[in-house]
Amino acid sequence: MDERYAGHRVVLISKTVFLVILFLLCQLGSEFKFQSAAENDTKVGDLPGHEVAGLTEMMSSLQWRAQLPKLSSYCRETPKLSSNITITCLVDKGTPHISGIIMESVGLTGKIPERVAALTYLQILDLSDNTIHGSIPYQIGYLVQLITLDLSKNQLTGTIPTSLGNLRNLEMLDLSQNLLTGKIPPSLGRLSSLQTLSVPENGLRGTLPPELGKLSNLEELWLTSNNLRGDLPKDYENLKNLTILEIAGNYLSGPIPRFIAKWDNLYSLHVSDLQTMGFSFPKSANLSSISSLTLRNCSITGSIPPYIANWNQLGYLDLSFNNLAGGIPNTLKKLFLSELYLTGNMLNGTLPDWIYSNVRDKGDLAYNEFIFPEPETHNEPKNRTFPEEIVRKYCPDGQKKSQYNDNLHINAGGDKHHREGFWYEADKSTSNFYVNEPAHNWAYSCNGHFYGGSMADSRAFIQKVTCGASVIDASLYDEARLCPNSLKYYGFCLRNGNYTVSLLFSEIVFAKNDDYSSSAKRVFDIYIQSELMRKDFNIKEVARHSNNVTIQNFTASVHDHLLEIELFWAGKGSLLNPPSFQGPLISAISVTPNFGVSRSRLSKIGIVAIVLGAVLALILFLALMWRLGWIGDRELREIWYINLLAWCKHALQAELPDQTVAVKMLSSQSKQVIDQIGTEVYALTTLKHENIVEFLDGYSKKDLNLLIYEYMEKGSLERALFDANSSTRLDWPARVRICHGIAKGLKYLHEDNPSRKIVHRNIKPSNILLDGNLNAKVSDLGLAKLYDEENPYKFIQEKGTVVYMAPEYAMRKAITEKVDVFSFGIVLLEIISGQTNAKYEANQETEFLLDTAIVLHSKGRLSELVDKQMPNEHAVMKQAKIILELAMRCVDQSPTLRPTMSEAVSALERISN
Known part of the structure; x- marks a missing residue:
């Protein structure tokens, strides 16, 4: 952890310890009274029964596994529960009460029970540094005697209860x-006694409530690394006792309010990545107590004000990635700056000598326009112009065209690796700037500092996987390059033209539970040729999990033989514990041309490719002739036509003269499926509906079994929902439209089919296909059956995918169209939540989305399933509630209680229109 964060954390801990010691001293007085009462034969009763019951349930719910003493007499006998557990008592009118519970870092894993409200005399509740999950009970707001409430470093979900506003005596939250x-x-604005409010490293959203401006006693406000938006409210001008304001790592907008300059007690201020049109420093600011100041990527214009030199306590100054111009004021040499970061501004002039003697090795001045008074003696870049100088050095104007490069492959942070016909070059340097040897065809530069602990920055530049990447090309993802602020890769001497730039990512750092990093957020921006391509890119969010892989593809145009890729950390994401290796992380880079194969590569391919191309062209021409009936008999034409489709795309996609079709190849063992299509499901060829994939033709000859369908451009719903590499993004209107489309397709099969009722029996996201407009169509009717009301057990043996299967399959009950309704309900849950129904983890029990939905539904909290990527708007949540309630009706254990697809369509039409 950075020293400034560590210091602030020490302050929090020290205050808590002080309160505990003070409280224990008070208890000595209580115990003395208790003993005196005993000596006078005045009996003191046991703990009240409701407190015994509340404490017993709390210990049980939090899964404290040690044997409990007789709690009713606990305050008299004060047995030792654990070296890490402190439970204190106070005596009120001869009756003992539980007044303090400190269970920090003792391995608690359960939930905080609602019955904690029975401990009405509780003044200290510290359950920090455990793995407690579930929500914060609303009933904690009834503990009006609380002075300290510390639930930090757990896995608590849900929202902050409004009832906490009742804790008028609370001093630390x-x-x-x-x-x-x-x-x-x-409601937290009612906590008139509050001195410390700390909520960093969560997923809190919305704007900052102006009501917090009423907390006149507030000294520390920690809001770092959430998703907060909007301005800092004007009401906060009243927080004149603030010593710490930490709001970095959010999505705030607007300039930094001028009133902050009047907070005389402020000694730590950290703001980053403000979305604003720009502003300059005020004419004056009396921050005489400030010791640590970060105003990073805040669009600050103008010059660095000389009055900063009057802040004689200042030791840490970060003004990086702004629009500051001019020179560094010479007055700043009066300060004893331990760290100075001015990276990425427009500062110029000659660097003063005191910079070299005072902060040269404890800061970063890169990407400015300084003039250096002495020759560079190290290889770290100090000017924004260095890439062009390197281009001239390694790719001079007289370069022969045959010597230009047309591709680039780098295994960032890893060893040389072969993948898909290319060698990815090793990239193992731990310096801030490196040009690869001996080819000199690429380089990287890295600047900034980590907020994490005592580990030297260079040792953190290469990170190694701890849990294993879940991909075939694992060696590309076992190691990755990490950089604290701005990581730039340069491709030199590239042939001019358009390229596909593929950036390969896997979150291998924020991936562990034991250091809480699995819940940490890494957020950075991606630039290609100085153009913003991805804003606030989060590897884990896009890939849906740590150690998963996502490949981001971009098109770049190279004009001056130079390609620049920048991964830029603007200040969002996680900053606190675990040691915060914030900033961009990348596993590999692949750059390939879009302008055709170079002559050198063509020569390597050789004359064989030309011959094969000619043969293929001839075959296609003959196939077309046969298909049109100009040559050959009909059966021979069909055989050639179908085989050609299968051969060209191996049963995926084929181009016909007038349309594109999808071809599905079945194994020779699947011939019974073809037979079914020819007999019982022959009617499938007559199905015509906008939400049913059109079955065009089938072919079965010897060992070649093919089904031919209309082609769906966006592929399966499964890929769109769960494949991190899919380019299809499903916003809220698209998800609603897909739900409606599936329902209409099933309604057609069950109720509107002109021949007979058809039960699909295998409804799942992989069997829902999306066209170019994201309209959903039901596909893969290979297991479908014409429903026979006289024999509903007829096809009980042939089952679909287990995790979508209705319970009547397992219970050997009659099979009706309601099995499709059940599967449809599961698919609805997946669409709204963005989660797969079955989550498989190594050495862990499988987690089922349906089980979670049933539990949340019973508690009236079904809306917690909504995908966090969806906008948290009233209209969206209202529609989501309707769909989720419909899903729960569809998955009822009793088939007769499930709705028909007509009813489902009606419910969805009410919100689609």
């Missing part, structure tokens, strides 16, 4: 490093 979502409740 720490909910940091959890998985909390929703808004900061305005």
Whole structure:
């Protein structure tokens, strides 16, 4: 952890320890009274029964596995529960009460029970640094005697209860490093005694409530690394006792308010990545107590004000990635700066001598326009112009065209690796700037500093996987390059033209549970040729999990033989514990031309490719002739035509003269499926509906079995929902439209088919295909059956995918169209949540989305399933609630209680229109 964060954390801990010691001293007085009462034969009763019951349930719910003493007499006998557990008592009118519970870092894994409200005399509740999950009970708001509430470093979900606003005696509230979502409740503005409010490293959203401006006693406000938006409210001008304001790592907008310059007690201020049109420093600012200041990527214009030299406590200054111009004020040499970061501005002039003697090795001045008074003695870049100088050095104007490069492959952070016909070059340097040897065809530069602990920056530049990447090309992802601020890769001497730039990512750092990094967020921007391609890119979010892989493809145009790829950390994401290796992380880079194969590669391919191309052209021409009936008999034409389709695309896609079709090849063992299509399901060829994939033709000859369908451009719903490499993004209107389309398709099969009712029996996302407009169509009717009401057990043996299967299959009950309704309900849950029904983890029990939905439904919290990537808007949540309620009706254990598809369509039409 960075020293400034570590210091602030020490302050929090010290205050807590002080409160505990003070509280224990008070208890000594209580115990003295208790003993005196005993000496006078005045009996003191046991703990009240409701407190015994509340404490017993709390210990049980939090899965404390040690044997509990007789809790009713706990305050008299004070047995030792554990070296890490402190439970204190107070005596009120001869009756003992539980007044403090400190269970920090003792391996608690359960949930906080609602019955905690029975401990009405509780003043300290510290359950920090465990793996407690579930939500924060609303009933904690009834513990009006609480002074300290510390639930930090757990896995708590849900929102911050508004009832916490009832805790008028509360002085410290720490909910940091959890998985909390929703808004900061305005009711916290009623906590008139509050001195510390800490909620960093969560998923809190919305704007900052102006009501917090009423907390006149507030000294520390920690809001780092959430998803907060909007301005800093004007009401916060009243927070004149603030010593710490940490709001970096959010999505705030607007300039930094001028009133902050009047906070005389402020000694730590950290703001980053403001979305604003720009602003300059005020004419004056009396931050005489400030010791650590970060105003990073805040669009600050103008010059660095000389009055900063009057802040004689200042030791850490970060003004990087702004639009500052001019020179560094010479007055700043009066300061004892330990670290100075001015990276990525437009500063110029000659660097003053004191920079070299005071902060040269404890800061970063790269990407400015300074003039250096002495020759560079190291290889770190200090000017924004260095790439062009390297281009001239390694790719001079007189370069022969045959010596230009037309591709580039780098295994970032790893060893040389062969993949898909290319060698990915090793990239193992730990310096800030490196040109690869001996080819000199690429380089990287890295600047900035980590906020994480005592580990030297260079040792963190290459990160190794801890849990294993879940991909075939694991060696590409076992190691990755990490950079704290801006990581730039340069491709030199490339042939001019358009290229496909593929950036390969896998989150291998924020991936562990034991250091809480599995819940941490890495957010950075991607630039290609100085053009923003991805804003606020989050590897884990896009890939849907740590150690998963996502490949981001871009098109880049090279004009001056130079390609620049920049991964830029603007200040969002996780900053606190675990040691915050924030900033961009990349596994590999692949750059391939879009302008055709070069002559050198063509020569390597050789004359064989030309011959094969000619043969293929001849075969296609003859096939077309046969298909048109100009040559050959009909059966021979069909055989050649179908075989050609299968050969060209191996049963995926084929181009006909007038249309594109999808060809599905079945194994020779699947011939019974073809037979079914020819007999019982012959009617499939007559199915015509906008939400049913059109079955065009089938072919079965010897060992070649083919089904030919209309081609669906966007592929399967499964790929769109769960494949991190899919380019298809499903926004909320698209998801609603897909739900409606599936329902209409099934309604047609069950109720509107002109021949007979058809039961699909294998509804799942992989069997729902999407056209170019994201319209959903039901496909793969290979297991479908014409429904026979007289014999509903007829096809019980032939089953679909288990995780979508209705319970009547397993219970050997009659099979009706309601099995499709059940599967449809599962698919609805997946579409709305963005989660697959069965989550498989190595050495762990399979987690089922349906089980989670049933539990949340019973608690009236079904809306928690909505995909967090969807906008948290009233209209969206209202529609989501209707769809989720419909899904729960569809998955009822009793088939007769499930709705018909007509009813499902009606429910969805009410929100689609």
